[in-house]
Amino acid sequence: MTNINVCDILLASKIGTIPILERQRKMEKYSRQRQEILDFLIESYSHPTAEEVYKEMKKRGSTASKGTVYRNLNFLTDKGIIEKISIQNGADRYDYLKTPHNHAICVKCNTVFDFEYNFNAKKLKKTIKEKTNIEKFSNYIIVQGICKKCLENQNF
Ligand SMILES: [Zn+2]
Ligand SMILES: [Zn+2]
Numbered sequence: 001m002t003n004i005n006v007c008d009i010l011l012a013s014k015i016g017t018i019p020i021l022e023r024q025r026k027m028e029k030y031s032r033q034r035q036e037i038l039d040f041l042i043e044s045y046s047h048p049t050a051e052e053v054y055k056e057m058k059k060r061g062s063t064a065s066k067g068t069v070y071r072n073l074n075f076l077t078d079k080g081i082i083e084k085i086s087i088q089n090g091a092d093r094y095d096y097l098k099t100p101h102n103h104a105i106c107v108k109c110n111t112v113f114d115f116e117y118n119f120n121a122k123k124l125k126k127t128i129k130e131k132t133n134i135e136k137f138s139n140y141i142i143v144q145g146i147c148k149k150c151l152e153n154q155n156f
Pocket of ligand 1: 110
């Protein structure tokens, strides 16, 4: 990296290539930022939104832009490394499934709760395939409801 100066980059962009070292440096930066995001999700139990992941990265001194955080979350989701939990009336949430578990979502406050439940996944998938058009499945069951706190506060 030390051998590259602005002129090199300008020259390279004029002829349509980026010097290999510069490209490598960028790739290393991206994969380091991706690892930082993954590390946070591995230690987190809060099912954060992309915005919350971005804020946490900033707090930890990361220079990753919001766009980079969103791209990395999509990348990790596409690769099946993390799970994206779609929320009906709110931002998607992200989770790293350290151990297999299912999700119960409060439709009022969008809190995501984890629960373990042993079921016959093969039988369940067979039933769903028979009765619906769904062919590909997420790795967990999603149940929607209203949490105790929202019920007590009559938060709706
Ligand atoms: Zn709630
Ligand atoms: Zn979870």
